[in-house]
Amino acid sequence: MLEVCNIDTRYGKVQALWDICLEVNQAEIVALVGSNGAGKTTLVNTISGVLRPAAGSILFQSERIDSLPSHAIVELGISHVPQGGKVFPDMNVRENLEMGSYPIHAWKQKAETFEQVYQLFPRLKERRNQLARTLSGGEHQMLAIGRALMSKPKLCIFDEPSYGLAPLLVKEMFRIIQNLREQGITILLIEQNVHRALEIADRAYVLENGRLNLQGNSDELLQSDHVRKAYLGL
């Protein structure tokens, strides 16, 4: 479904990603693991068109997307839940969600999707008329996920969805991600809770200093000495 081929990404003179190749198949959950600063966010920002690759190509459903603007990539069915949420602080909750529903196919189903999102996050429904800036950190995160779902994605990229969430909500978040996959949404997941991420993922890639050093089935990676030492603190 998604094919990333030999991607390099740079920030000015500084190269952040080297020769990245990765694929995500329909209805998979694929985890992207790596330390703080390894380039995970850079990679997903390159996929969603926030950054441009300096070399390589990105295909989504066999169509090249690496020179498309972000909004066109969203139209094709890729939603991105950015790290830290990045919601619109001076819009209320309902307006923030509505911002997600601009792709034509999503707009037609807007009323129905609103209901689904409110069902998933009752807290958002409670606070629908509140300005996003008055939400707590965890509520920001819920809103960002809700906004991504409003665009009816085929592939949803999560950049640390459990960031700043209380333990009960972290469990809930992983349940929600599995649930989305059951509904047919393909998932690319960055998550620092590596153990949990590998438990729900089918496959994973390990990114280190801007290079993919390791990949495999999640079960294999959970057993790998390197992963256990570097990421699981074992």
Add this chain to the structure above:
Amino acid sequence: MPILEGQGVTKYFGGLAAVSDIDFHVDQGEIVGLIGPNGAGKTTLFGLISAAHVPKPGVIKFKGENITGLKPHQICRQGLARTFQSVKIFPNMPVISNVALGVHFGNSGQVTSSQAAEKAAKLLEFVGLLEMAATPAKDLTLVNQKLVEVARALATNPEVLLLDEIMAGLNSTEIALAMELVSKIRSQGITIFMIEHVMKAIMSVCDRIMVLHHGKKIAEGTPQEIATSKKVIEVYLGE
């Protein structure tokens, strides 16, 4: 005697009691954890202590003196510094200047720019960011931006440091390093009050933990007591 203490601390946002009638205290040299579900009022309580908001009603005392109603900069200069959950760095300034600002702003007295830069460099080394001293702060990862805030807060020479979720976004191996950093800060004689959702860290680094829920304090005790409290398991930890 507690170094930091609150009595009946309350804050309404419109009709919503974000923090409601909370009594708390932090003793000199302690590490106290503040946990609770998202939206429980934890960051608001930090905002009240650091004077981003004013409690109404309620009293906050620092080193035995009533500091309610003082301005944030006055509180900082008395020796109470904080970091922010949603980072508030100066994005276009180099990392080292962000920290040097803390030296100038805080209670170090009159310092020259070179003294400030020297102290900032030491603090960057302390938090492990010296290599990035010249990088604009906005180019750092979110996690490193939080460490810049820790260094900037330390630059003001605090006696009490409020840490708002500095471990979010870290993996288990990185969390172990962050815990070491918190212990190192305490061993310099700085008292720590910290919000964190990473239970492994909170449970092993804190002397005492307070739990908020819907703006009220629902539990307080040692990590062991909190980990086994039925109420806390129900609203926060889960089975």
